[in-house]
Amino acid sequence: MDFTLLSSPLQGFTDFRFRNAINTYFGGIDTYYSPYIRLNGKMVIKSSYERDLLPENNLGLEVIPQVITNDAEEFLFVAKYVRELGYKELNWNLGCPYPMVTKSGMGSGLISNTEKINTILERAHAETDIIVSMKMRLGYETTQEILDVFPILDQYPLKILPSTRVLENNCTKWCAFRCFSSLS
Ligand SMILES: Cc1cc2nc3c(=O)[nH]c(=O)nc-3n(C[C@H](O)[C@H](O)[C@H](O)COP(=O)(O)O)c2cc1C
Secondary structure, eight states, X not given: OOOOOEEOOOTTTXXXXXXXXXXXXXXXXXXXXXXXXXXXXXXXXXXXXXXXXXXXXXXXXXXEEEEOOSOHHHHHHHHHHHHHTTOOEEEEEEOOOXXXXXXXXXGGGGTTOHHHHHHHHHHHHHHOOOEEEEEEOSOSSOTHHHHHHHHHHTTXXXXXXXXXXXXXXXXXXXXXXXXXXXXX
C-alpha cells in the first residue's frame, strides 16, 4: 500500500534536533510539521524559532513550518519570513485546544470566528504566494463550527489536516470525523 507519513508537531519535542535524529536513525517520515511559531504581538522571530527552521539545520528533511495566530499582520510577517528561508508552505494551527491559547482566540478557539479566518486567508492569498495549509479540529465547542467555516474555506486553495480530538464524547468525535471526511 502506498502511503505518506507525516510527523505531527509537538512543541518542545519535535524540533530540528528530533527531526534530524529520527531521519538519521529511523527514516521513513515524508514530511515533518514544525512546532508553531507564536509572535505574541511582536513582529520578531525568536532565535529558537529561527534555529528550528534554518535550512542548514534541516538538510535532507521535508519540513513545513507552522504558525499560530489570529492576526493578519502576524500571519503575513511569518509567511514572508518562511518564504525567505525557502519554504513554500505555511501550516496554520486551528487545532490547539489548550486554554492559554484558546482564551486568546487562537488555535481551536479561532474556528468559530469565521470573519477573522476569512480576513487572514484573503490577505494571505492576495499578498503572498505561500501555500496555506490548516490543521483544524471540527470545532472547539461543537462540530457545527467547522460546517460554518466550510463556505469560507471553499473560496481558497487549501489543504486541511483534520485533527480528530474535538469533543470529550468519543462517539460524537468519530461520527463527526466521518462526516468531515466525506465533505472534504
Ligand atoms: C506537548 C504537545 C505539544 C504539541 N505541540 C503542537 C504544535 O506545536 N502544533 C500542533 O499543530 N500540534 C501540537 N500538538 C498536537 C499534536 O501534534 C497532535 O495533534 C495531538 O497530540 C493529537 O495527536 P493524536 O491524535 O495522534 O493523539 C502538541 C501536542 C502535545 C502533547
